[in-house]
Amino acid sequence: MPQRRLITGFSNPTVKFLRSLREKKHRKASGKFLAEGLRLLTDARASGRLPEVLVMATGRDPHPLLEALEDDVLTAGGEVLEMGADLLSKVTGKDNPQAVAGVFAEFDTSLTALDRNSAKIWLVAQALRDPGNLGTMLRTGDAVGAGGLILIDDCADPFSVEAVRASMGAVFTQGIAQARWEEFLPWLRSGAGQLVAASLRDAVPYRAAPYASPCFLLVGNESRGLPEDCEAACDLRVTMPMKGRADSLNAAVAGAVLAYEALAALD
Amino acid sequence: MPQRRLITGFSNPTVKFLRSLREKKHRKASGKFLAEGLRLLTDARASGRLPEVLVMATGRDPHPLLEALEDDVLTAGGEVLEMGADLLSKVTGKDNPQAVAGVFAEFDTSLTALDRNSAKIWLVAQALRDPGNLGTMLRTGDAVGAGGLILIDDCADPFSVEAVRASMGAVFTQGIAQARWEEFLPWLRSGAGQLVAASLRDAVPYRAAPYASPCFLLVGNESRGLPEDCEAACDLRVTMPMKGRADSLNAAVAGAVLAYEALAALD
Numbered sequence: 433m434p435q436r437r438l439i440t441g442f443s444n445p446t447v448k449f450l451r452s453l454r455e456k457k458h459r460k461a462s463g464k465f466l467a468e469g470l471r472l473l474t475d476a477r478a479s480g481r482l483p484e485v486l487v488m489a490t491g492r493d494p495h496p497l498l499e500a501l502e503d504d505v506l507t508a509g510g511e512v513l514e515m516g517a518d519l520l521s522k523v524t525g526k527d528n529p530q531a532v533a534g535v536f537a538e539f540d541t542s543l544t545a546l547d548r549n550s551a552k553i554w555l556v557a558q559a560l561r562d563p564g565n566l567g568t569m570l571r572t573g574d575a576v577g578a579g580g581l582i583l584i585d586d587c588a589d590p591f592s593v594e595a596v597r598a599s600m601g602a603v604f605t606q607g608i609a610q611a612r613w614e615e616f617l618p619w620l621r622s623g624a625g626q627l628v629a630a631s632l633r634d635a636v637p638y639r640a641a642p643y644a645s646p647c648f649l650l651v652g653n654e655s656r657g658l659p660e661d662c663e664a665a666c667d668l669r670v671t672m673p674m675k676g677r678a679d680s681l682n683a684a685v686a687g688a689v690l691a692y693e694a695l696a697a698l699d
Numbered sequence: 700m701p702q703r704r705l706i707t708g709f710s711n712p713t714v715k716f717l718r719s720l721r722e723k724k725h726r727k728a729s730g731k732f733l734a735e736g737l738r739l740l741t742d743a744r745a746s747g748r749l750p751e752v753l754v755m756a757t758g759r760d761p762h763p764l765l766e767a768l769e770d771d772v773l774t775a776g777g778e779v780l781e782m783g784a785d786l787l788s789k790v791t792g793k794d795n796p797q798a799v800a801g802v803f804a805e806f807d808t809s810l811t812a813l814d815r816n817s818a819k820i821w822l823v824a825q826a827l828r829d830p831g832n833l834g835t836m837l838r839t840g841d842a843v844g845a846g847g848l849i850l851i852d853d854c855a856d857p858f859s860v861e862a863v864r865a866s867m868g869a870v871f872t873q874g875i876a877q878a879r880w881e882e883f884l885p886w887l888r889s890g891a892g893q894l895v896a897a898s899l900r901d902a903v904p905y906r907a908a909p910y911a912s913p914c915f916l917l918v919g920n921e922s923r924g925l926p927e928d929c930e931a932a933c934d935l936r937v938t939m940p941m942k943g944r945a946d947s948l949n950a951a952v953a954g955a956v957l958a959y960e961a962l963a964a965l966d
Contacts, residue, residue, distance in 0.1 A: 564831060568949045577942030605944050639963055673962060675844030677872050682835045685955040692956045695940060696906055
């Protein structure tokens with residue numbers, strides 16, 4: 433059975449399938465997602481995640497990391513597809529004949545898949561809409577040694593191409609869970625865990641606040657911030673200095689500043 | 700002379716001009732840029748920056764802030780343009796009939812326009828390519844009370860629609876300068892100023908490092924980081940904990956964590 437195939441023609445069903453993974457409904461229907469770039473795929477491999485399908489351009493320059501990846505994919509029973517750079521750019525949306533992409537199975541994102549005691553810090557985002565911010569939070573989580581990112585209510589899709597790209601591979605190393613607030617809060621209260629949010633009300637300075645492990649750092653929606661009941665449910669509300677006119681930070685930035693502060697307290 | 704006009708037709712030269720401002724070459728040629736959204740325009744107004752041209756959809760819901768803005772623009776001799784929501788969406792690239800946009804004159808971005816003693820913190824980015832990161836850094840600068848953002852070498856355009864949007868109005872409150880490294884370094888050394896970068900080499904922990912005012916926090920390109928000679932020219936190199944696989948942070952995030960640390964030391 434040929435596991436290495438050459439794909440030609442824009443109407444090829446495989447090309448159509450790969451392109452469809454840029455849309456959430458098709459990702460959900462197939463349970464697959466797309467990750468692009470040799471670096472990302474190499475990080476995935478190092479984390480024990482291999483693509484089911486590896487896609488690259490014909491005539492691509494050889495690269496030892498790519499060869500190792502190809503071997504592993506084939507050994508694991510996956511497929512390696514080659515296609516012209518024009519076709520591949522339709523899949524990746526990029527004009528880069530050196531591009532490589534992989535199709536991965538989506539992970540289990542239920543709360544019960546998380547082991548809260550496996551890390552001192554967890555990031556939690558409520559209604560975070562920007563896939564770039566989401567990916568950036570995954571990347572920050574990786575940097576501070578967080579256990580993962582918990583996505584509350586209607587967040588961007590962590591398996592979107594943009595989020596995967598912004599995560600710089602952390603989508604493969606960080607735990608990811610998705611839940612409604614009404615599911616998250618009982619889960620949190622069923623075990624140890626301090627819920628912390630940046631807030632302007634009834635809050636203590638974020639520097640040297642009494643962070644406790646496992647510490648769940650909650651950030652809110654890019655425009656609306658956190659709903660009042662989410663803030664009220666927190667064990668600790670902290671304020672960050674706001675010296676400017678705008679009185680706000682990018683959500684991923686606020687999460688990162690808090691995460692590094694908690695790390696300094698808990699590490 | 701009518702200062703309030705109704706614009707119809709996709710081929711109207713004004714519509715063409717407004718659309719052209721989405722491209723850098725047309726911004727440079729005209730010296731104008733586009734900012735979108737009532738909140739952004741209101742922030743601009745509060746900072747003493749009025750659009751030369753204010754654009755809105757016909758039949759838009761009245762809003763007291765918009766009326767105040769219209770009055771100010773007309774009083775200052777500017778223009779108010781109304782157009783159908785379909786036309787406006789061609790200008791803004793968004794399907795939002797409540798959209799408002801303004802055309803502003805670009806600012807002086809020479810180093811000599813900055814007063815280094817007006818703030819304790821300055822953000823500096825070298826070859827930062829992502830306009831979202833650039834805008835986020837402006838926003839962070841506003842939050843920490845920085846004097847502004849200095850863009851070294853080939854950075855994204857601070858006047859791009861994406862950067863302006865991500866800045867959440869900080870493009871109007873923060874100083875912005877653009878310079879080559881060969882210009883920046885002599886300018887920096889011509890007065891007081893500590894140059895600081897996150898680094899893995901010959902560095903001290905970023906927590907409680909000896910930050911000094913005015914403190915210039917330097918971040919590098921998203922993929923390549925800082926060139927060696929830029930790092931070597933720094934007065935202080937600091938390390939941030941990296942607990943994960945990837946050993947890196949988003950550039951805007953790294954800048955923000957450093958900026959909040961410097962703020963705690965210098966405020």
